[in-house]
Amino acid sequence: MADINNFPPRLLSCLQLFMPQPRLTKAILVLLFLFLVTGGIILGREFLLPIAFALLLSMLLLKRTAWLESKGVPRWLSILSCLLLVLAVFSGVIYLISWQISDLDTEISEVSKMFSKMQREVKQFIRETLGLSAKEANELVDGAAKPNNAPEIVATVLAALTRIFTNSVLTLVYVFLFLYFRTHLKKFILMLVPEEKKSNANVIIHDSIHVANGYITGLAKMIACLWVMYGIGFAIVGIEHPIMFALICGTLEIVPFIGNLTGTLLTVVMAMVQGGGTGMVIGIVSVYAVVQFVQTYLLEPLVVGTEVNLNPLFTIIAIVLGEILWGIPGMIVAIPMLGIVKIMCDNIEGLKPYGFLLGQENGTKKKHQIADNIRKRIRKKTAS
Numbered sequence: 001m002a003d004i005n006n007f008p009p010r011l012l013s014c015l016q017l018f019m020p021q022p023r024l025t026k027a028i029l030v031l032l033f034l035f036l037v038t039g040g041i042i043l044g045r046e047f048l049l050p051i052a053f054a055l056l057l058s059m060l061l062l063k064r065t066a067w068l069e070s071k072g073v074p075r076w077l078s079i080l081s082c083l084l085l086v087l088a089v090f091s092g093v094i095y096l097i098s099w100q101i102s103d104l105d106t107e108i109s110e111v112s113k114m115f116s117k118m119q120r121e122v123k124q125f126i127r128e129t130l131g132l133s134a135k136e137a138n139e140l141v142d143g144a145a146k147p148n149n150a151p152e153i154v155a156t157v158l159a160a161l162t163r164i165f166t167n168s169v170l171t172l173v174y175v176f177l178f179l180y181f182r183t184h185l186k187k188f189i190l191m192l193v194p195e196e197k198k199s200n201a202n203v204i205i206h207d208s209i210h211v212a213n214g215y216i217t218g219l220a221k222m223i224a225c226l227w228v229m230y231g232i233g234f235a236i237v238g239i240e241h242p243i244m245f246a247l248i249c250g251t252l253e254i255v256p257f258i259g260n261l262t263g264t265l266l267t268v269v270m271a272m273v274q275g276g277g278t279g280m281v282i283g284i285v286s287v288y289a290v291v292q293f294v295q296t297y298l299l300e301p302l303v304v305g306t307e308v309n310l311n312p313l314f315t316i317i318a319i320v321l322g323e324i325l326w327g328i329p330g331m332i333v334a335i336p337m338l339g340i341v342k343i344m345c346d347n348i349e350g351l352k353p354y355g356f357l358l359g360q361e362n363g364t365k366k367k368h369q370i371a372d373n374i375r376k377r378i379r380k381k382t383a384s
Helices: 009-018 022-043 045-070 075-101 105-130 134-145 150-180 182-191 195-237 242-254 259-273 278-304 312-326 328-347 349-358 366-383
Strands: none
Touching: 022 045, 022 312, 045 075, 045 150, 045 195, 045 312, 045 328, 075 150, 075 242, 150 182, 182 195, 195 242, 195 278, 195 328, 242 259, 259 278, 312 328, 328 349
């Protein structure tokens, strides 16, 4: 076999252009790894999604179950009690929304009439613009708007409900097992880490639990505050069923950025169906603007705090990526998961630049100044 060093210099330089360089090889391997991970996340959605929600709920309930255990309650009973409390809260919210929706029969029929009117206008526009006959326009619009058939719709709805029920049960089972065997799982993680890095691993585990717990608890408190503010605002505007729309707008905050905006748009549509004029629409939009201002500059710093100290750019990127990979559930888990990734980057020497990139600089936290001033005043009053 010929020695490559004996090749002519020009031929050798040409060959080196096509030979992979060490940095290029590393970049290719990193990209290949990312593609494999992304493919695994997409293909394993049905398996990974309940586990992801279970991990977050486990971190939320860890302190509560540990407190009950410190009072002498058996571990299994303390975990079961916390799970029953979570189920009671979710069931109460769902019951309130369904109870309010049951009073909307008239409005729902009006919405159906409005969409029928819009469909007729679209048919007329197509006939006038494209020069089609009435029969051709009807077939075009009805074919696009009409679902396949009733049995397929029922089968699709039943399959979706079955999937939701199965994933919910699996999530609760995972939560119970994660909390019950948490000591065993923590020992396993520490066994994978070299001895000199065990303290660092403990910090990562503790901070990850703290961030997830703080974010979810703060989000729950903020949703409760949004219920009150939206309810008062919608009642002042004069929309019918203000409690229901307040519950919807506040609860949809669980989907960051677009959740309460979607709820507000739904409220605007229902207000127009109820006969509300331009003044009511302006009032609803004004309520949304005021609530968003209070939420951004007061509620988030006071209630959620700075536990999830993420750069807004990468927060939006994580939400969009979560929606692409896992849909709406991916948007829900995106922020706390990104917060955990940031903690890992902050505590691993080679990844610290990425932790800095995902976080915020101190100079960008101006929206926390109002909350800090309120905290100082409260402390002064309580101290005196």
